[in-house]
Structure formats: structure tokens, C-alpha cells
Amino acid sequence: MGRFVFKLPDLGEGTAEAEIVAWHVKIGDMVAEDAPLVDMLTDKATVEMTSPVAGKVIEIAGAPGEMAAVGGAIAVFEVEGSGNAADEASPKAQPKPVAEVVQAPPPVVEKAEAPPPAPQPTPPRQPVETVAHAIPDRAPGEKPLASPAVRRRAEDLGVKLGHVAGTGPAGRITHEDLDAFIAGARSGPAASAPTLARRTAVEEVKVIGMRRAIARQMQESKRRIPHFAYVEEVDMTELEDLRVHLNATKRADQPKLTMLPFMMRALVRVLPAYPQINARFDDEAGVVHRYAGVHIGIATQTSNGLIVPVVRHAETLDVWAAAAEVARVAEIARSGKGSKDDLSGSTITLTSLGPLGGIATTPVINHPEVAIIGPNKIVDRPVVRHGQIAVRKMMNLSSSFDHRVVDGYDAAEFIQRVKAMLEHPATLFMD
Template sequence: MGQYAIKMPDIGEGIAEVELVEWRVKEGDTVKEDQVLADVMTDKATVEIPSPVAGKVMSLGAQPGTMMAVGAELIRLEVEGAGNVKGDAPAAKKQAAAVPPDMKDNVTHENTSVPARDTSPPPKMQPPRATPAPMRAPGEKPIASPAVRNRAWELGIELQFVHGSGPAGRITHEDLDVYLASRGQPGAVGASTMLRERHGEEAIPVIGLRRKIAQKMQDAKRRIPHFSYVEEIDVTELEALRAKLNEKHGAKRGKLTLLPFIARAVVLAVEEFPQMNARFDDDAGVVTRHHAVHLGIATQTDNGLIVPVLRHAEAQDVWACAREISRLAEAARSGKAAREELSGSTITITSLGALGGIVTTPVINHPEVAIIGVNRIVERPVFDAHRNVVARQLMNLSSSFDHRVVDGMDAARFVQAIRGYLEAPALLFVEGGS
């Protein structure tokens, strides 16, 4: 038997180091050739690292959250034959896992493969085991002696929640002791035991995608002087049109959400305000205005916020936009989005859907200069042109801009242009928008 050291491969794009996000195997596991060993993260995407050989896991090279250089030893396997490590020992000496300096305080014995042994002598008395609360019918009176009831009242215990171990479920003093040991110390006299102080804390390492999101948000807020502009939009006519289009074409072309219409409105508005469809290289002091509209679509996933890119939105109608947005969102949520689908956006739309709130202050997707935030639709009474009160569907757009290169007046006019298209939705289907 020999040892086979698998090193961190060169993923390409000039990447010198990656973050180890998750192990797919543990020490002692038997792995097959091409089986995924670990997930690592670059600046752009999560990458699976497969095993080039079959073998048994001897040691892992690092803890999740560690930044590993290309060429560093990722994992060591015991394999048939000589392996690729010279001077193999009968068994590999277990190496201590590398831990990032800023995470040492967060690593506990739960993170290690072999828990620490407890060599202290056993206690003389084991604490009573927690007893589940009794299942009493509503209104059923617990059985207990006057002395037990008096003591329970003094301790602030509700007998309804105490298990009785005596005949016919009678609650004894011992049952009160078990309840106290399992539910915590009593509070003030007469206080409900449901109101108890909670203690302890949990350290959650910020690693993987969450670390990348944190770094990107921090960098964006640190480098970009944001300002936000909020405008209320009447989407009553747009919602009526959307419903008619879905009724007539939904079965063949697919259902339309509000997002494709907003995407189309943004595409038309940036034709009038090209300074919004731009990226600012603040190191070089250059603003690049793009003719193509590559829309970032901020998408919430189980792992955090990801921004896949709808490329050349200017060349797609609302149904094509809807299909591509749906495909990108699914790819992002399943972790299958390609690297090129997660970079290169020129302006971003972000929406929390039904949870969109009244007003938000979205963070710009650096190095872009504008982001359009979509809030939820609410129905409110509004005065019409004849001073009659009518019900209208209203929605706020909360947008943020880079004040270094976008003036407040231009930002306001840009959002007003978007508003014009959404409040007169027929313009979305006219060549040139007007």
C-alpha cells in the first residue's frame, strides 16, 4: 500500500488561492476515482474537486474556511501500489488541520474528527433525566397533594406541564425536582416557567459564499458613495396587461412575472441615460459605458445572494427575458450556474418579491454605478382625474447610484423614465419605446 497526496489543482484564470468551503469525505472513507472530495470557492464560483484515483482517506489538509494556495496538499489517500509520496510510512501521521488565524476562536471539538476524551472521574450523582411534558386534555386537572401544590406555587411551576410518576399520574415532590432539573431554575414566585432566561451563544464561521458576499458588500459600501432615490409607480395598467398576456399566451409562451417588464423598461431607459449602464474602474479613473445591457438579476439562494447575468437584455422580448430569468435563477439556486453567468453585468435589478417592503436601500453591485430595487405591490385608494377615489395598485422603486459619476438630477430623471414605461406599458412594445 502507498500514499497518494492530492494537491489543490490550478483552476485557471490566474487564480493563486481558493477557499476550502466543504469536505465531501472524512477520514477513513473509501473514495472512488472521479468522486468529489471537496468544494472550493474562487472569486466567481464554487468548484468541485474530484479524486484522480481510488483509495482510502488518511488525512484532510485543512478546515473549511481555510484559504489554500494552488499546489498545497488538499488530501492524502492510501492507495494500492506505490502511490506518489516517497518514503511512505506504514500509516500516515495525522496532521493538525490548518485554521485561519481569524477563526481559531470559533473552532470547537465539534469541528475535529476525534473528540477530546473526558478523563475526569464520574460524578457521584447523575442529574435526573428530562421528562417530556404530559399530554393532558384541555381542562384536565393535575393530581397532586396540597403540599406538592403549595411547593409548586412557591417555585413558580405550573403543574399542568409536570409529568406525574405516582399512581394515576399523581405528581410527587420528586417529579417537581425532575422538572426543575430538566427545565431550569425557578423564577420569581408565581412566574410562568415558560418565561425563562436563556444563556449561551453560538459562533458561526463566515466562510464560503457568505464570506464572498460579506467581502463584496463591504467593498461596495466602502468604495462607493451611495445615494438612493425612491419613486412610487402606478402599475395597475401593467398588472392588467400582464394578466391578459398570461391568459392568452401563458400556455404556449410561459407565464410572465413583473420582472421581465421591469427589465424591458430599464433597457429602454438606459438608451436615454447611457451613463447608468456603466462600470466605474475607480483605480484607473475610467467610466466605461456599455452599449449592450447585461442585466444582473439579484437572486436569493439557500447559500446567500447571487447575481446571475441576463446577457443582451436589449435583444430579448418580455417572454425571452422571462424564460432566461427563470433559468438563471434556478441555476443559481441549485449551484449549477456557470462562471460566465455570474459576472459581467452592467446594471442590476434586485427584488424581494412579496417581501419587498415599502422602501429599501440596495447596495450597488460594484463596479456598476446603478441598481434598481423593486418593492412589493400594494393596493391603495387614490384620487383620479375627476377627484373620485379609486383603488390602484402601487409599487415603489428604490434605486441606488454611485454619486461619484451619477448626479442626483440624472438619477431622478432615469427613474422617471422607467416609471413612464411601466405606467404606460404599451410603450414597452413599441420600437424604441416611444
């Protein structure tokens, strides 16, 4: 019998290391060649590694959440024949027992809650619904006695006087009774009502997996790129009317149109005049790569965080094909089945929060691109149009640019050209 050492291969795009996501085997398992072995996470995607040989797993290096270097040994097999490990280093330097690999502790740990502090009086004006209290002794239907001033104050505080015990003549409720009720205590010898418990638990969440890759990418983008933002207001009334009409008259086999396909159409029409914006900047080599093809990243929220799949050669797509392609790549991202080609190579990114789009955003550029466009939500607003006030469907168009590559004037001119096309949607389809 021999030993076969499996080293982590190059996963592409200059990857130096990858994160172990999950093992599909444990020490002692017999595996077939090409059987699933381990899932590895790069900056772009999760890659399933398969067993290069048939044999018995005798060593494993690294638990889920740990990093493995490209070219480093991550597993050793006992195989028929001589294997490849006569002079090879095995991963013994960092082996993990079966219990640690298969039953690795979850990344989220909640500390034990500290003993509760001594009760403190609830601050004045505490809402009555959050204060424990006893119902005063009154006959059913009996109206509580209180002066008009006390009643007004109770109404302002949201207190129902029927719940307040009165200590004045004939059980009249006084300001002091109201204060005692608000403070959570009853007047007289009755015990004080309990206060709300403090929340002292602290949850520790280890940043691993896709969240770590996102954090690293965002940090790299903000560290290396001098961002500047530009926001412009766009009248989307005509485009929204067109979109509604097209959706109402579309064929059954055509996808529903959102605003994004029209935005993509505007970008592919305008970008040829601004090649410095449809670009990627290799700042280490000092080279800007300008692209003729428009490969649009679609920022997509998934259960694992923000992922940016790519619609390639958007300049070849009409709005229907663009809508179908956006739906396809978004589903790939959400399912976690995107390949490196699906998740890399974009030249400009679109990011939209849909109905949560807010008034304006300052989106972070997807390094090494040099621009990102973020349409915000469309709202009805009164505007002055031809000297008259009219209600129009308005949207703020947010954008960020890399100031090393894109000048402010060029960015503003570019966005103004995009705005003009969106406000006159017929121009989106004219040569």
C-alpha cells in the same frame, strides 16, 4: 511508489484563495482519476474539484470552513511511478487528521445555559396568559363578586375575574386581589406563583461558506462605493392590467409573467441613452467599462443567502423569453449548480422582495456595477388623477447609484424615463 502533490488551481477572475466547503475523501482512501475530491467556494460559486490522479490519499490540508491559497498544496497522493513530489512542498504544514476532516465540528455552538437566576416578581400589568396561577375555590357556575370599578379594570387588563381569588367580604374581589393576581401571587399564606424563566443561552454562528462570501461582497460594496439613493412613485395600473390579460390568454408553453420581465424590458429600452449606468467600474485601474449588451443580475434569495445569477443580453429577449430566463437562472441559483458564467458578469442588477417589498428600500450595489434597481410592492392607493381622486395600483421604485460614476441628475432622469415606460406599457414594445 511516488508522491503526487495536488495544488489548488486558479479558479478564475483573479481568485487568490477559496474556501474548503466539503471533502469527498479521507486519508487512506483509494481514489480514481477524476473522482470527486473536494468542493471549493469562491466569491461566485461552489466548484467541485476532482482528483488529478489515481492513487491513495495520504495527506489533506484544511478542514471545511478554512481558506486555501491558489497554488498551495491541498492534498497528497501515493501513486504508481515517481509522481511529481520529489522537490515539491506538501501540505504538512497544516495537515488535518481524518477525524477533523470528516467529522469537523459544526460551525454553530450553543454555550451551556447558566444557572437560572433567583425568581423575581413579575412586573405589574403582566398579561394574564403568561402568569401561572391557581383557580380560586368557587362552586361551578358561581359568578365572582367584584365592584364595577374592579370589573372595568380587569376588562382593561384582559383578566378573567373567574380566575382571581377574592379576599373581601363574601369572597369579593378587591383591587388588591387584582394586583396580587397580576403580580403572579395569591393573597394570604399561599406560595408565590413561579415567574417566567430567563433565556440566557447564546448561540455562536461561525460565518463561513456562502454567508462569508456574501458578507465580504457586501462589505466591499459599501466600503468602496459612495452610494446615493433615489426613490420614485410609479402608477402600475395599466401595466398590471396588461400583465393580468397576458397571463389569462397565454399559451400553455409560455411562462407566467411577473412584473420583472416588464422592468427588464424598460431597462433595455432606456439604458442605451445612459451608458454610464450600464457599466462596471474598475476603481483600482480607474477605468469605467460601458457595455452595449445589457446583462441583468437577478438578486435571488436562496437557502444559502442572496445570490445574483445573470440574464445575459436581455436586450434580445421579449417579455416571455425574459420570464423564462429569470425562472431558469433563479432555479440555478437555488439549486447551487450555477457556474461562474451563470453567476458573474452582470452590468446592472434588479432586486425585488416581491409581496414583502415594503414602501422603499436602499439596495446595496453589486460591486463592481454602478447601479441597482429595486421595485417595491404594488398597493392600491388613492391618488389625484385628472383632478379627481381615484384608486390606482402604485409602486415605489427604489434605486442606488455609484456617485463616482453617475451624477444625481442623470440618475433621476434615467428613473423618470423608466417610470414613463412602465406607466405607458405600450411604449415598451414600440421602436
